[in-house]
Amino acid sequence: MTAGILMQLAQTLLAILLAPLLMGWTNQCRAWFQGRSAPPLTQPYRMIRKLFHKDAVIAHDASPLFRFAPYMVFACMALAAGIVPIVANDLPFSPAADAIALVGVFATARVFLALAAMDIGTSFGTLGARREMLVSFLAEPALLMVFFTTSFIAQSTQLPVIVETLAHKQFAIYPSLAFAAVAFWMVSTAENARIPVDNPTTHLELTMIHEAMILEYSARHLALIEWAVALKLFTYSALGIALFIPWGIAPAGNYGALPLAMLALVGKMAAGGLLLAFLEAISAKLRLFRVPEYLSTAFLLAVLGTLTHFLLEV
Amino acid sequence: MKIADQNWNLGPLGRHIWRGRIGAAELSAFARSVKDEGGQLIALWGSDDRHLAPLSLEGRGAGGEGGGFSIHAAFITAAGLAWVSAELSVETPAYPDLAVIFPQACRMQRAAYDLLGIRAEGAVDDRKWLRHGAWSAESFPLRKDFSSEVVRELEACRSQLPPLTSIPGGDAYPFIRVEGDGPHEIPVGPIHAGVIEPGHFRFSIIGDRVLKLEQRLGYTHKGTEKRFEGMDLTTGAKLAGRVSGDSHSAYAWAYCMAVETATGCEVPERALWLRALFLEIERIANHLGDLGYLGNDVALSFGFMQFWRLKEDLLRLTQRLFGHRYLFDRIVPGGVAADLTDGSELLALADRLEPEVQELKAIYDEHATLQDRMANTGIVAPSLAARLGLTGMAGRASAQAWDARVQFPQPPYDRLEVNMSTHRRGDVLARAEVRFAEVYESLRLIRELVRGMPAGDLCAEVRLPETVAEGIGWVEGWRGEIVVAVRIGADGRLDRVHPHDPSWQNWPLLEVGILGNIVPDFPLINKSFNLSYSGQDL
Numbered sequence: 007m008t009a010g011i012l013m014q015l016a017q018t019l020l021a022i023l024l025a026p027l028l029m030g031w032t033n034q035c036r037a038w039f040q041g042r043s044a045p046p047l048t049q050p051y052r053m054i055r056k057l058f059h060k061d062a063v064i065a066h067d068a069s070p071l072f073r074f075a076p077y078m079v080f081a082c083m084a085l086a087a088g089i090v091p092i093v094a095n096d097l098p099f100s101p102a103a104d105a106i107a108l109v110g111v112f113a114t115a116r117v118f119l120a121l122a123a124m125d126i127g128t129s130f131g132t133l134g135a136r137r138e139m140l141v142s143f144l145a146e147p148a149l150l151m152v153f154f155t156t157s158f159i160a161q162s163t164q165l166p167v168i169v170e171t172l173a174h175k176q177f178a179i180y181p182s183l184a185f186a187a188v189a190f191w192m193v194s195t196a197e198n199a200r201i202p203v204d205n206p207t208t209h210l211e212l213t214m215i216h217e218a219m220i221l222e223y224s225a226r227h228l229a230l231i232e233w234a235v236a237l238k239l240f241t242y243s244a245l246g247i248a249l250f251i252p253w254g255i256a257p258a259g260n261y262g263a264l265p266l267a268m269l270a271l272v273g274k275m276a277a278g279g280l281l282l283a284f285l286e287a288i289s290a291k292l293r294l295f296r297v298p299e300y301l302s303t304a305f306l307l308a309v310l311g312t313l314t315h316f317l318l319e320v
Numbered sequence: 321m322k323i324a325d326q327n328w329n330l331g332p333l334g335r336h337i338w339r340g341r342i343g344a345a346e347l348s349a350f351a352r353s354v355k356d357e358g359g360q361l362i363a364l365w366g367s368d369d370r371h372l373a374p375l376s377l378e379g380r381g382a383g384g385e386g387g388g389f390s391i392h393a394a395f396i397t398a399a400g401l402a403w404v405s406a407e408l409s410v411e412t413p414a415y416p417d418l419a420v421i422f423p424q425a426c427r428m429q430r431a432a433y434d435l436l437g438i439r440a441e442g443a444v445d446d447r448k449w450l451r452h453g454a455w456s457a458e459s460f461p462l463r464k465d466f467s468s469e470v471v472r473e474l475e476a477c478r479s480q481l482p483p484l485t486s487i488p489g490g491d492a493y494p495f496i497r498v499e500g501d502g503p504h505e506i507p508v509g510p511i512h513a514g515v516i517e518p519g520h521f522r523f524s525i526i527g528d529r530v531l532k533l534e535q536r537l538g539y540t541h542k543g544t545e546k547r548f549e550g551m552d553l554t555t556g557a558k559l560a561g562r563v564s565g566d567s568h569s570a571y572a573w574a575y576c577m578a579v580e581t582a583t584g585c586e587v588p589e590r591a592l593w594l595r596a597l598f599l600e601i602e603r604i605a606n607h608l609g610d611l612g613y614l615g616n617d618v619a620l621s622f623g624f625m626q627f628w629r630l631k632e633d634l635l636r637l638t639q640r641l642f643g644h645r646y647l648f649d650r651i652v653p654g655g656v657a658a659d660l661t662d663g664s665e666l667l668a669l670a671d672r673l674e675p676e677v678q679e680l681k682a683i684y685d686e687h688a689t690l691q692d693r694m695a696n697t698g699i700v701a702p703s704l705a706a707r708l709g710l711t712g713m714a715g716r717a718s719a720q721a722w723d724a725r726v727q728f729p730q731p732p733y734d735r736l737e738v739n740m741s742t743h744r745r746g747d748v749l750a751r752a753e754v755r756f757a758e759v760y761e762s763l764r765l766i767r768e769l770v771r772g773m774p775a776g777d778l779c780a781e782v783r784l785p786e787t788v789a790e791g792i793g794w795v796e797g798w799r800g801e802i803v804v805a806v807r808i809g810a811d812g813r814l815d816r817v818h819p820h821d822p823s824w825q826n827w828p829l830l831e832v833g834i835l836g837n838i839v840p841d842f843p844l845i846n847k848s849f850n851l852s853y854s855g856q857d858l
Binding site: 286 | 504505506507508512513514527528615617618619620621622624625626629687689690692693697838839840841842843
C-alpha cells in the first residue's frame, strides 16, 4: 500500500514536471512546420520561472475569488493527472473518480476560471468567459460520449478497468474506438484552446477565448495558470493514450514494467505533440460560430462510435 | 472648366490638376455638380491666411478682400483633380456643410474646426475629432497666432492632477450609445495587445454580433501640419514621407510634386521613373505584408511566415540597391537621391517572386477554413462604397474603379499603361484578391520600369519662388490616393502643408463594414483595410 501511494505521488509529480516539456516540444514542432526557427525545448520552464519572480499586479476591484482561482485550477489539473493512468495502472487514487467524475474535475477548474474572468469586470474577461462556456457546454457531452464508448467495451467507467481491458486482455480490434478517437481528438483541441477552435499565440484580444479570460493575471498567478494549461494538455494526452493506445502502461503492481512504460509514454507523447503541431500548422482558426458545428461533428462521431459498438462488437 | 454642364472658373495647375477659387456660398453648388458627375470629395482642409493680407494671390480679388481664413477641398472629377478654395471671414469663419453631399467630409470638417476654428454651418455632427486633452476648446493650433504655451500649461496641470478625467474638458467624448435590453458595450483600445497604432473602438454587441461600432481616433496627433510651418523645402520632404511610414514614397513623391509645381521645377525623366519604381516596390512590400497578416489573423501562421519571407527578400534587396529598406528619403524635391546602377538583381527577384506568390495564392485559395473566414466577411456593398466615398485599394474591391495611375496618369505612368484590378463583392476576400492582382501588376511594372529606364540626370535644381506660390501633388499610393497641398511663403519656406491620407475616407467604412458581423471577425476585417492611424491623426 505504501509503495502504491509512493508510486501515486511519483506519477503526479512526474506529470507536473513533464507537462511544460510537452508544451515546449509542441511549440518547437509547430515552429518547424511553420518554417521559422524554434524556441528552445525548455522555454515554458523559463517562462514559468520568470513569472514566479515577478510581482503580481491585481485589479483594485478583484475579489478573493480572483486570487484563489489560479490555485484551484492548478489543483484540479494536478488531481486529474493523479487519476489518469499515465505510467502505471490501478494506483491508489484511481478509484477515487471514474471517467465521468474526471469530466467534473475539468469542469470545476473551468467554472473557477470563468468566474475569476468575470470577477474583475473588464469587458474582455466577460467576453472570454461567455465564449468558453459556449465551447465547453458543447464539448462536454461529446467527451462523455467518448467515455461511454470505451466504457461499453470495458463494462466499466473506471479508467484502470478500461486500460486493463484494452491493454492487458486478449487483443481485439474495436472499430468503435476509431470513431471515438477522432471525436476525442476534436474535443481535446477545443478543451485545450488549440487551433482550430482557439489560437494560443494570438495577440488579438477580440478573437481570444481562453486568453481573454486570463488577460488580467500576472506573475505567480499567471505562472500557475500557464502551468495548469500545460498540465491539462499533458493530462488530456495521457487520457487519450490510456483510452486508445494503452499498450506499455505498467499493469497494477508490476514495477518491473515501469522503465518500459516511461519509454512508451515519452514516445507516444512526442508523437502526439508532433501530430498536434502538424495539424495546427495546416489549419486556420474557425469562425467562432462554426465551433458549434465542429463540436457537433465530434459528438456525432462519438455517438457513431457507441452505435458501432452495439452493431459490430456485442 | 466644365463640371456636369456647369462652368466653373478653374484653371490648370498641372497635368490632370485644376485649381480655382470660389465664394464660400458656392461651395455646396460646386460639390453637388461634382457629385452629379459621379465624382468624389477626397480631401478637405483649412488654412489661416490672415498674414497673407498684404500679398495678392493669383485669383484673389474675385472672391473678396482676402486676409481671412480659407477652406480648401480637393475633388476627383472626370477631368482630374479639382482643388478649390473659398475665403472665410476673420470674425465668423464658416462655410456650408459638405457632409450632406459627401459624407466623408464629416470627420475632415470636424478636424478643420479643432485645428483652425472654422465651422461647417449646419453640420449634423459637430463633435470634436482630433482634439483630445492636449489643447483647450478655445485655442486652435493651426492658427498662426497660436502659441504652444497652452499645451504646456495643460501638461503642467496634468502633472498636478493625477486622474486625467479631472482636467476640465479633458478627453470626454459623447459616444453614440445603443440603448435597450441586452446590448453590451466593449471598449477596445486605444492601447492594444499587439504592436500596432493606438485607436479606440467602441463596440455595441448582442452576444457576439456587432450592432454598432464607433471609432475614436486622433491619439497619434503629433502636430505634423504645424511642424511644416517655416520648414525649408528639403526638410519638408523628409517630414512629408513620415506622415505615414508605410506610404513613405507616396507621400514624399506627392509632396515633391506639389513643391515642383509651385516652383516650376522640371524633374528629369530618369528621376520620375525611379520614383515610380520606388512606389511600386512600396506597394508590393505592403501588399505582401498584409496578405501575410491576413493569414496570421486566422491563425494560419504558415501564410504569415511565407509572405513575410518574400517581403523580407524585397526589403533586403532595396537596402542593398538604394541604401534603405523602406526607401526613406530617396525622393527629394527636384528628383531622387538614389540611382539604380544595375537592375538585373531587381529583375531576378521579380521573376522569382511571381511564381512564389502564385503558389501561395493557390494555397490560400484551396484552404477551406481560410476561405470560409474571408468570404462574406466585412462586406462593403458597391452602392454603399459609392455613397460614402470608399477609395483606393479597398474601394476597388467594392467596384469603385478609381486609380490615379490609370485614369489620370502622371509621368511616367502615362507611358506604362497600368491595368486596374477591381472586384464587386467588397468582402475581405475581394480585398485580398485585389491585393494579389496588384502585386502581379506591380511586378510587371517593375520589370518595365527597370528595362525602359531612360538615362539622364537624377535631380534638378529647385529655385525658390519670390512670391507666395502653391502646388498640389497627387500620387496613387498602395492604400489609395495621397494628396499633398503645399503653399510656399515669400521667404521660400513652407507656409502651409496639408498631407491627406485615404484613411480619412475609409475609416468610416470600417464602422459600416463590421455591422452584422461577429466581434472575433473584426481584426480580420480591420486588417483587410489596414488603414493608417498616423496618416489621419497628423
